[in-house]
Amino acid sequence: MSVQSLESVARAMIAPGKGILAADESTGTIEKRFKSINVENTEENRRAYRDLLFSAKGIGQYIGGAILYDETLRQKSADGTPFPELLARQGVIPGIKVDTGAKEMALCPGETVTEGLDGLAKRCAEYVKLGARFAKWRAVITIGAGIPSQACITANAHALARYAAMCQAAGLVPIVEPEVLMDGEHTIERCEEVTEWTLRDQFSALASQRVALERMVLKPSMVVAGASCKQQASVSEVAERTLKVLRRTVPAAVPGIAFLSGGQSDELATAHLDAMNKLGGAAWTLSFSYGRALQAAVLKAWKGSPANVSAAQRAFTHRARMNGLACTGRYSADLERQALAA
Numbered sequence: 001m002s003v004q005s006l007e008s009v010a011r012a013m014i015a016p017g018k019g020i021l022a023a024d025e026s027t028g029t030i031e032k033r034f035k036s037i038n039v040e041n042t043e044e045n046r047r048a049y050r051d052l053l054f055s056a057k058g059i060g061q062y063i064g065g066a067i068l069y070d071e072t073l074r075q076k077s078a079d080g081t082p083f084p085e086l087l088a089r090q091g092v093i094p095g096i097k098v099d100t101g102a103k104e105m106a107l108c109p110g111e112t113v114t115e116g117l118d119g120l121a122k123r124c125a126e127y128v129k130l131g132a133r134f135a136k137w138r139a140v141i142t143i144g145a146g147i148p149s150q151a152c153i154t155a156n157a158h159a160l161a162r163y164a165a166m167c168q169a170a171g172l173v174p175i176v177e178p179e180v181l182m183d184g185e186h187t188i189e190r191c192e193e194v195t196e197w198t199l200r201d202q203f204s205a206l207a208s209q210r211v212a213l214e215r216m217v218l219k220p221s222m223v224v225a226g227a228s229c230k231q232q233a234s235v236s237e238v239a240e241r242t243l244k245v246l247r248r249t250v251p252a253a254v255p256g257i258a259f260l261s262g263g264q265s266d267e268l269a270t271a272h273l274d275a276m277n278k279l280g281g282a283a284w285t286l287s288f289s290y291g292r293a294l295q296a297a298v299l300k301a302w303k304g305s306p307a308n309v310s311a312a313q314r315a316f317t318h319r320a321r322m323n324g325l326a327c328t329g330r331y332s333a334d335l336e337r338q339a340l341a342a
Contacts, residue, residue, distance in 0.1 A: 006215040007255070009133050010173045011285075013093055013217060014256035017324045018064035019288035020175075020217075022260070023053060023295075024097035024136060026069060033295070039304035043071070051077045051086075052302060053295075056313040060091030062324035067095045067136045067175070067289070074130065084131030095134035095175070096127045098163065102140045111152040114139045114159055117166075124170035134173035136219070137163040141178060141198050143186045143226065148194060153201050161205035168215055175258070175289065177219035178202050182262050184226035188233045192223045192241050199249035213253040219289050220246070221262045222272055235268075239275035243282065256285035261293035266319060267336060269293040270326045277329035288323045 013020055025033065030049075031041040039045055050072050053059075066087050073096055077086050084094040100116035114137065124135065139156035141148050156178060164174035180195050199220065206213065223241040225232050233241070246257065261269040269290060276286050297319055302312035318339055325331040 006168065006171070006173050006212075009093060010215055010217055010255045013065035013095075013134060013173070014258055014285045014287040014327075015064050016285070017327050018062055019290070019320075019323055019327060020095075020258050021053065021059075021063050021066040021092075021294055021320075022136075022289050022291035023050060023072065024067040024069045025291065026101070027071070033299055034304075037299050037303050045304060046071065047075045048078075048306075049302065050075065050083065052309050052312055053298065053316060054083055054086050054090070054092070056316050059317060059320055062317075062320035063090075063092050064287075065093040065095050065134060067097055068132075069097055073127065073132060082131065088131070093133050094131050095136060096132040096172075097137075098123060098127070098135045098167075099137040102138070105152055105155065108147075108149055108152050110144055110147055111142060111149060112140050113152065113155045117159060117162055120163065120166050121170060124167060124172055128171050132172060134175060134217070135163075135167045136175040136177060138177040138179055138219075141180045141194065143180065143184050143190060143194055148198075153198055154205075157198070157201045157205035160202060161209040161211060164206060164211045164216055165209040168212060173215055173217065174211070175217045175219045176202065176206070177260065179219075179260055179262060180221045182221065182224050182227050182264075185228045186226040187229055187231065188223060188225040188237065188241060191225060192245055195221065195223050196245045196249055199245065203249060203251060213251055214255060216254065218250060218254055218257045218284075219260055220257065221260055222264075224262075224264070227263065235271050235275050238272050239279055242272075243276055243279060246282070246284075250284065252283035254284050256287055257282075258287045258289035261288070261290045264293060266293050266296055267322075267333070270319075270322050270331055271333070273323065274326035274329055274331035277327060280329070285327075287327050290323065294319050294323070
C-alpha cells in the first residue's frame with residue numbers, strides 16, 4: 001500500500017463522527033463474555049456473534065474500522081461472505097490484532113511485556129492478502145507498589161515501535177496501544193504521571209524505529225483514578241487531565257487518537273470522550289476504539305438466541321451512534337434516556 005493510501009486509511013478509520021469497534025477478543029477472553037450470558041464458547045457461536053455485529057444495518061455511519069481476531073478474519077457470514085468483505089461493504093475498514101499477548105517480564109515482578117514480534121512480517125503479509133488494512137498491538141502498564149518500572153515501560157515501548165515499523169513496511173496502518181491499566185487503588189494524579197511517562201517513552205521509541213506518525217493511530221487509556229480508589233474524578237476532570245497529558249506528549253503529526261475504554265461503563269466511556277471533544281482545541285481527531293463499552297449491551301440482548309439478533313443489533317447501533325456523537329461533542333445523557341424511552 002502506498003504512503004498516501006496508508007495515510008488515507010488512518011484518517012478514514014477515525015473520520016469525523018466515527019470510531020473503531022474492538023472485536024478482537026481472543027478465544028479465551030470471549031469465553032468469559034459468553035459465560036456471562038450462558039452461551040457455549042464454540043466456533044459457530046463466535047462466528048454467529050461476530051456476524052451479528054458486522055451485519056448490523058448502518059454501522060458504517062458510526063464505525064470506521066473493526067479490529068478482528070485471527071479466527072474471525074478467516075470466517076464468513078451466514079450467507080458465505082468473508083467477514084473482511086462484509087465489513088468493507090458496510091464502509092468499515094477491516095483490521096487485525098497481531099500481538100500474541102502480554103507475558104510475565106523477567107526480573108520485573110507484577111509486570112508484563114507483550115510478545116509477538118517473531119514471524120510478524122510474514123503474518124502481516126498474509127493478513128494483507130486476507131483483507132486487513134490496519135493492525136493492533138496492545139502493551140500493558142500496571143500501576144502498583146513500586147511499579148511500573150523503567151524496564152517495563154522501555155521494553156513495551158520498543159516492542160510497540162518495532163511492531164509499528166513492520167506494519168507500515170507491510171502496508172498496514174498500526175494502532176499503537178500502550179494501555180495504563182485502571183486496576184488498582186492509585187489516584188488520578190498517579191495515573192496522569194504514569195501516562196505521561198509512558199507516552200513520552202513511546203514516541204521516542206517510535207522515532208527511533210523510523211515510524212511515520214502520519215500513518216498510525218494512537219490508542220491510549222484515559223487519565224482516570226484506579227478502579228479501587230476511593231476518590232473518583234468527575235467527567236470534566238478526566239477530560240481535562242487526559243487532554244493535558246496528550247498535548248504534552250503526542251506530536252501533531254498523529255492523525256488521530258482512538259481511546260480504549262479500559263473497563264469503564266458504557267455510558268461513562270462515552271461521556272468522557274464527549275467531554276474532551278466539547279473542550280476542543282486538540283491537534284488530532286479524538287475518537288474511540290471500544291470493546292466492552294460497545295458490546296456489553298449487545299451480549300445482554302443477544303443471549304445466544306437467533307430470535308434476539310435484531311434486538312442485539314439495535315443495542316449495538318445505539319451505542320455506536322452515542323459514541324459517534326461523542327466524537328463531535330454532541331452527546332448528552334438525555335439522548336440515552338430518549339433512546340430507552342423509544
